[in-house]
Amino acid sequence: MVLPPVTGRDHRPQVAAALTLTAGYSWYAAGLRSFTTESLISVLVVGVAAIVLAARHPVRIPAPESLDPRGLIWWMIIVFGFFEWEVAGFAAGSHPWHPTLSVLLDPVLEQRPAKAAAFFAWMLAGWGLLRR
Amino acid sequence: MTTYTITVLGFAALAIGVVVLELLARLRPEVGVPSAGECLGYLMRTRAGRVLVLLGWWWTGWHFFAR
Numbered sequence: 001m002v003l004p005p006v007t008g009r010d011h012r013p014q015v016a017a018a019l020t021l022t023a024g025y026s027w028y029a030a031g032l033r034s035f036t037t038e039s040l041i042s043v044l045v046v047g048v049a050a051i052v053l054a055a056r057h058p059v060r061i062p063a064p065e066s067l068d069p070r071g072l073i074w075w076m077i078i079v080f081g082f083f084e085w086e087v088a089g090f091a092a093g094s095h096p097w098h099p100t101l102s103v104l105l106d107p108v109l110e111q112r113p114a115k116a117a118a119f120f121a122w123m124l125a126g127w128g129l130l131r132r
Numbered sequence: 133m134t135t136y137t138i139t140v141l142g143f144a145a146l147a148i149g150v151v152v153l154e155l156l157a158r159l160r161p162e163v164g165v166p167s168a169g170e171c172l173g174y175l176m177r178t179r180a181g182r183v184l185v186l187l188g189w190w191w192t193g194w195h196f197f198a199r
Contacts, residue, residue: 029197039198047190054186063173064166071157071165078149085142097135101143102195109196122193129189132173 022123023116030116050126061131 029042089100096103109115150168157167166174176182 034197035199040194043190043194043198046193050186050190054182061169061173063177064170067166067171067174068164071163072171074149074153074165075168075171078146078153081142081149082146085139085146089139098139099136104140104143105196115197119193119197122189122197126186126189126193128169129172129176129186132169132176 023120026116026120026123027112029119030112046123046126050130053127053130059131063132 025042029039032039032042086100089098089103092098109118153165154168156163156165157170172185176185
């Protein structure tokens with residue numbers, strides 16, 4: 001994919017505005033209680049925004065043609081290890097003696113600043129994926 | 133050592149593994165470990181891969197923030 005030429009425009013005001021808006025929305029979403037319609041809508045809105053942004057074809061980072069399998073195997077170990085560890089906890093009923101990641105993070109995410117930071121990071125991760 | 137502690141240590145080990153791999157990818161490219169972004173970019177080359185990865189991202193948000 002050929003990237004458009006750099007125009008030399010200063011995008012910092014737009015980036016600052018976008019980050020401020022994202023942080024504000026994250027703070028708002030973090031104040032919503034889980035298992036409510038409002039919290040579901042707050043996440044759906046982000047999903048719809050991602051669809052709209054993806055459809056507008058933002059400038060994408062070129063994907064690698066291939067990956068070194070010797071290096072990739074380490075990521076696969078991590079990913080499968082995580083799924084095995086999580087499934088083991090879920091299959092065991094997520095009891096306190098073998099909790100899932102959700103159960104471990106619940107006390108952290110009950111704090112609004114931490115939940116807002118996590119929501120913000122999630123939205124940034126989504127933007128990073130849209131650029132790929 | 134309780135099973136709770138073992139579970140937490142397991143998750144911690146995985147998190148540390150992610151950080152180590154990402155640092156290796158960025159600081160020692162000659163090792164040949166791709167970065168997380170490169171792995172995801174590779175998966176997202178096709179439309180189906182792109183949709184699946186983005187769905188997985190959205191599901192993560194729904195799982196941790198809406199329920």
